[in-house]
Amino acid sequence: MSEKLSKLKELLGEVSDINRAAAVLGWDQQVNMPPGGSEGRGQQLATLGKIAQEKFTTDEVGKLLDDLKQEFAGADADSDDAAMIRVAARNYDKAKRVPPEFIAEQAIVSTKAFEAWVDARRKSDFSIFLPHLEKNVELVKKYVSFFPPADHPYDTLLDDYEPGMKTAEVKAIFDGLRPKQVKLIKAIAATKQVKDDFLHKKYNEKKLWDFGVDVITQYGYDWSRGRQDKAPHPFETSFNVNDVRITTRFEADNPMATLFSTFHESGHAMYEQGVNPAYERTTLAGGTSLAIHESQSRMWENLVGRSLPFWEHFYPKLKKTFPSQLDGVSLKTFYKAINKVEPSFIRVNADEATYNLHIMLRLELEIGMVEGSIAIKDLPEIWNAKMQEYFGITPSNDAKGVLQDVHWSYGSIGYFSTYALGNLVSAQLWEKINKDIRNLDDQIRQGNFNELLTWLRAKVHVHGHKYDPQDLVQKVTGSKITPEPYVRYLTTKYSEIYGL
Numbered sequence: 001m002s003e004k005l006s007k008l009k010e011l012l013g014e015v016s017d018i019n020r021a022a023a024v025l026g027w028d029q030q031v032n033m034p035p036g037g038s039e040g041r042g043q044q045l046a047t048l049g050k051i052a053q054e055k056f057t058t059d060e061v062g063k064l065l066d067d068l069k070q071e072f073a074g075a076d077a078d079s080d081d082a083a084m085i086r087v088a089a090r091n092y093d094k095a096k097r098v099p100p101e102f103i104a105e106q107a108i109v110s111t112k113a114f115e116a117w118v119d120a121r122r123k124s125d126f127s128i129f130l131p132h133l134e135k136n137v138e139l140v141k142k143y144v145s146f147f148p149p150a151d152h153p154y155d156t157l158l159d160d161y162e163p164g165m166k167t168a169e170v171k172a173i174f175d176g177l178r179p180k181q182v183k184l185i186k187a188i189a190a191t192k193q194v195k196d197d198f199l200h201k202k203y204n205e206k207k208l209w210d211f212g213v214d215v216i217t218q219y220g221y222d223w224s225r226g227r228q229d230k231a232p233h234p235f236e237t238s239f240n241v242n243d244v245r246i247t248t249r250f251e252a253d254n255p256m257a258t259l260f261s262t263f264h265e266s267g268h269a270m271y272e273q274g275v276n277p278a279y280e281r282t283t284l285a286g287g288t289s290l291a292i293h294e295s296q297s298r299m300w301e302n303l304v305g306r307s308l309p310f311w312e313h314f315y316p317k318l319k320k321t322f323p324s325q326l327d328g329v330s331l332k333t334f335y336k337a338i339n340k341v342e343p344s345f346i347r348v349n350a351d352e353a354t355y356n357l358h359i360m361l362r363l364e365l366e367i368g369m370v371e372g373s374i375a376i377k378d379l380p381e382i383w384n385a386k387m388q389e390y391f392g393i394t395p396s397n398d399a400k401g402v403l404q405d406v407h408w409s410y411g412s413i414g415y416f417s418t419y420a421l422g423n424l425v426s427a428q429l430w431e432k433i434n435k436d437i438r439n440l441d442d443q444i445r446q447g448n449f450n451e452l453l454t455w456l457r458a459k460v461h462v463h464g465h466k467y468d469p470q471d472l473v474q475k476v477t478g479s480k481i482t483p484e485p486y487v488r489y490l491t492t493k494y495s496e497i498y499g500l
Contacts, residue, residue, distance in 0.1 A: 002071065005081060008064045011055070012088060013281035018052040020239045027245060030231045035115060042111030046104035053100040056092065065089045080276075080284065083466045087283040090163070097146040102139075109135050110411045117409035118232055124399035126380045129409070134376045136411040137369050144370070154370050157414025161290045162421065163468050167367070170417045173424070174360050177483040184490060185353055188341045191498045196337035201325045203255035211321055212248065212262030215314065219300060220453040221246075221266045222273055233406040234261040234348070236268035236297075241280055244272040256338065257349050260301050267300035268293055270453065274461025289469040290415065291481070292460065294422020295429060302352055303430050303489070304452075308335050309444040336497050343391035345400040352423075353490055354391065359420035361386045362405070366413050425473055427486035429460070432477045 001009075022045055029041050068085045075082035113132035120128035144156045152167040159165065213228065231247035238244045246265035251257045271287050279285045287293040304310055308331075311318075315334055319326045326334065341351045347358040365382065368374030374382060383402040388394050395401030407415050434440055437451055444452075459476050470480045494500065 001081075002068075004064050004067055004071070005085075008061070008068060008085075008088070009282060011058075011061055011064070012084075012283060015052050015056045016281040016285065018048055018055065022048040022052070023237055024239055027237050027239075029111070029114070030233075030235070031229045031247060035118070038111055038115040042108040045111060046107035049107045050100040050104040053095060053098065053103045057096045057100075061092060062096070065092055080278070080466065084279075084282050084284050087465055091283055094147075094160075098143065099146075102142065102146075106139050106143075106411060109139060110409065113411070114406070114409040117403065117406060121232070121399050121403045124397040124403065126398040126402055129403065130377060133379075133408055136408060137376060137413070140411055140413050141370065141372075152367075154367050154414065157370065158417065159414075161415050161418050163289060164470060165291075165421075170363070170421070173481065173483060174356075174363070174417075174420065177356060177420075177424075177487070178360060180483070180487050181353065181356055181490070184487075184494060185341065187500050188353065188494060188498050191500065193342070194336040194340050194497070195333065196340050198325055198329050198334075199256050199337050200253060201255075202252070203322060203325060205250045205255075205258065207321050208250070208255055208258045209248070209262075211318060212259045214317075215259070215305075216262060216266035216300075218447055219263075219266055219270065219304075219449050221270055225273055226269055228262065228265075234265050236265045236272070238269075238272040238286060241273060241275055241277050241285070244269045251349075254346075254349055260305060261348070263305040264297045264301035267297035270300070270456075271296040271461050274453075274457045275464040276462050279464045279466075284464045284466050286465055288463070288465045288467060288472055290418035291421035291425055292469050292472060294419050295425035296422075296456070296460070298423050299426040299430065303426055304444065304449070306339055306352070307441075307444065309441045311335050311338075312445050313447040339493070339497055341494060341498070343393050345387070345393065345395050346404055348404075353494060356420040356423060357390050359416050361390055362416040366416060370413065421481060424481055424483050424486045425469075427489040428473060428477050428479075428482065429456075430489065431485045 025041060025045055033041060065085065065088060069089060072082040072085055113136055116129050116132040120126060144153045147156045150156050154167045158167055225242045226244045229247050230249055234248050236246045246269050248258055248261040248265065271293060275285060311331060311334065315331050341353045343354060344350050350358050365374060380398055380402045384394050433455055436455060440452065463472065467475060474480050
């Protein structure tokens with residue numbers, strides 16, 4: 001290794017250490033911290049963010065990157081070092097445009113906004129969150145102003161989460177997907193609805209927690225390198241490849257959400273646990289994008305965790321765990337119930353057929369906020385109108401409407417479309433997996449996920465951030481992100497469930 005490359009890795013490692021330390025504080029804020037600690041925590045995160053920004057954007061790092069780009073100009077396309085330099089150079093160029101003082105301000109504002117969101121959601125009162133969201137959006141617009149004009153101002157934000165993706169691309173994908181999903185939903189609505197009242201009885205929280213733990217242990221989540229806690233909004237976070245944590249939550253009126261949140265977050269976590277350890281403390285550590293990340297979580301939650309073969313294995317144990325709640329409920333009845341298609345208020349609990357419409361709604365609102373065509377104070381009213389237009393239902397309060405997601409409290413605007421893109425990628429990968437593993441359903445029926453996880457480790461996880469998302473999908477499946485496999489998956493699954 002050249003002296004310059006060694007020096008760059010040393011500096012990048014120190015920046016990574018600071019960012020990971022901040023992530024620990026962020027995890028603690030949501031899991032353990034008392035509400036009164038928000039102001040102090042905001043200052044701590046601001047300081048760490050500013051130090052990391054200053055350390056990464058030094059002239060020394062810039063000079064090393066310039067020299068190394070020339071040194072590796074003719075390197076093999078699969079070279080880890082060349083990829084690390086490419087990603088570092090792109091991140092450096094973006095970071096150099098953002099003043100450290102802005103990073104510090106954003107950390108303080110978003111920390112206060114998160115605590116306000118928790119309070120507002122608990123009281124179902126958007127007015128509590130309104131001034132904080134207005135400030136977050138103001139800072140987001142300021143952030144966009146640091147960059148050269150793009151085809152659309154939202155492009156700058158989207159690129160932070162989905163490198164290389166354009167707003168126009170996402171809109172085109174969604175425009176092609178929306179009518180097909182709406183057609184399927186209407187066809188389902190015209191049939192007899194499945195029974196699911198038994199899913200909404202009282203279920204013991206600890207028993208659900210333990211059941212979910214047992215499942216993701218069989219999935220392959222490594223507890224020697226992870227843990228699960230409770231949080232207001234389920235999430236996964238990674239401090240290094242050997243410390244990848246998840247959270248879940250319990251909802252008394254929708255108890256099965258605890259299981260599926262655990263399945264979902266374990267998918268994120270197993271991705272992080274599978275990244276090449278050699279990438280640790282470099283720009284290649286972690287998943288390549290949020291859409292690819294979401295493809296992993298949605299795959300383990302839905303394509304595996306809501307499949308009939310999965311429950312052929314696990315349902316007898318669930319029925320034994322909850323004998324009174326599931327008395328007289330057959331496997332097929334349970335399977336149909338957990339896949340019930342019905343317009344609903346809460347995105348994270350939405351069925352597969354309607355989920356993407358929740359994302360499309362949020363994308364419209366985010367674009368409107370960034371453009372300035374939507375006033376923040378009008379969001380609850382606009383949200384409710386869009387819910388009526390898209391789903392035919394209107395939230396009864398702000399907690400079920402505009403306040404349900406945590407993302408805007410962080411100032412994470414540009415994020416939501418990656419959820420729907422992740423759904424598409426999950427189905428795209430699934431078709432390829434089933435070609436490569438011919439007896440996958442039989443393995444799942446036996447509770448054996450080893451070959452599936454091994455495939456994902458080799459094809460997706462190990463690469464970390466080495467390939468951009470579209471390039472990775474092309475490399476693995478032979479085409480870029482496309483909605484057709486997902487439409488095929490939904491149509492096949494729900495035609496069987498609803499007899500279409």
